[in-house]
Amino acid sequence: MELAFIPSPAHGVVHLGPIPLRGYAFCIIIGVFVAVWYGNKRWLARGGRAGTVADISVWAVPFGLIGGRLYHVITDYELYFTDGKDWVDAFKVWQGGLGIWGAIAMGALGAWIGCRRRGIALPAYADAIAPGIAFAQAIGRWGNWFNQELYGGPTTLPWGLKIDAAHRPDNTPDLATYHPTFLYESLWCVGVALLVIWADRRFKLGHGRAFALYVAAYTVGRAWIEHMRVDYAHRILGMRLNDWTAIVVFVAAVAYLVLSARLRPGREAEVEPVADSVPAQTAEDGTDAPAEADGTAGELAQAPAADSVSGSPGDAVEPSDDEPEPADEPSKAAAGPASGPAAT
Numbered sequence: 001m002e003l004a005f006i007p008s009p010a011h012g013v014v015h016l017g018p019i020p021l022r023g024y025a026f027c028i029i030i031g032v033f034v035a036v037w038y039g040n041k042r043w044l045a046r047g048g049r050a051g052t053v054a055d056i057s058v059w060a061v062p063f064g065l066i067g068g069r070l071y072h073v074i075t076d077y078e079l080y081f082t083d084g085k086d087w088v089d090a091f092k093v094w095q096g097g098l099g100i101w102g103a104i105a106m107g108a109l110g111a112w113i114g115c116r117r118r119g120i121a122l123p124a125y126a127d128a129i130a131p132g133i134a135f136a137q138a139i140g141r142w143g144n145w146f147n148q149e150l151y152g153g154p155t156t157l158p159w160g161l162k163i164d165a166a167h168r169p170d171n172t173p174d175l176a177t178y179h180p181t182f183l184y185e186s187l188w189c190v191g192v193a194l195l196v197i198w199a200d201r202r203f204k205l206g207h208g209r210a211f212a213l214y215v216a217a218y219t220v221g222r223a224w225i226e227h228m229r230v231d232y233a234h235r236i237l238g239m240r241l242n243d244w245t246a247i248v249v250f251v252a253a254v255a256y257l258v259l260s261a262r263l264r265p266g267r268e269a270e271v272e273p274v275a276d277s278v279p280a281q282t283a284e285d286g287t288d289a290p291a292e293a294d295g296t297a298g299e300l301a302q303a304p305a306a307d308s309v310s311g312s313p314g315d316a317v318e319p320s321d322d323e324p325e326p327a328d329e330p331s332k333a334a335a336g337p338a339s340g341p342a343a344t
Contacts, residue, residue: 008162131194148163189198
């Protein structure tokens with residue numbers, strides 16, 4: 001009998017009346033909020049504007065969820081489209097099954113769309129959000145704990161994860177504790193996030209290199225953790241499919257790091273375009289005052305009056321019949337700013 005182990009939740013869902021509250025879904029949602037919150041802090045530190053990360057995430061998050069689910073369903077199609085299986089289960093995301101490779105790929109596509117709409121370079125956005133994604137993964141992995149899934153082989157270590165009989169592998173029905181690979185990956189992702197934060201501060205990473213470092217570091221941990229798992233997976237040359245995916249993605253990330261550092265060293269001087277004009281200021285009475293682009297409002301108001309005077313102060317000016325009556329001058333001065341450039 002094991003003297004110490006990590007217990008599994010008795011239930012992965014709690015019902016609030018007719019509404020099911022699922023632990024897996026909560027972990028995903030909390031992870032998304034953390035990624036957006038921390039990504040916004042990093043974006044502001046780089047000179048971006050508040051709200052930009054959230055606006056782009058409106059595109060990136062749905063694309064990422066769809067991509068993650070598609071990758072899982074395609075690579076484990078026999079769970080949904082073989083005899084005795086119900087294809088409707090492919091849409092039940094709350095039961096688990098989000099492939100990080102598909103989530104990152106499709107999420108990047110959604111982020112690219114959002115960045116184009118804002119006139120922002122995708123690599124700069126990716127650098128800002130990279131550590132937040134790692135933190136989100138660390139939180140999201142706890143969803144596997146609620147579902148009692150994706151664990152490793154049997155172990156008697158004190159941090160072994162106790163799995164209920166209904167969720168144990170068919171070949172080890174009498175063994176209760178297994179390696180908590182969800183915990184290993186969660187801790188690894190926290191380490192990856194801290195590594196990216198440190199390296200970004202130390203080396204001033206830019207042009208997508210912080211994101212590439214996150215990808216490379218994550219794949220290293222994912223490869224050995226994936227090798228420990230005992231759930232079913234397709235194998236190529238004796239290795240799990242996700243191991244091969246991790247190797248390919250690692251090589252691509254390292255290659256990008258090297259080439260980017262040579263072709264575009266340093267960090268972006270500007271991550272978000274500055275507005276063409278200064279927003280309208282609010283006067284003390286609550287009305288919108290005209291923006292001051294190249295000078296003060298008072299200088300603009302005085303410009304027409306200055307243009308109507310010629311010669312030196314001591315010169316006398318002969319009156320002309322074509323000149324307006326003196327009573328008209330104040331109205332002209334008052335109307336001066338209205339003819340200037342409009343603020344946007």
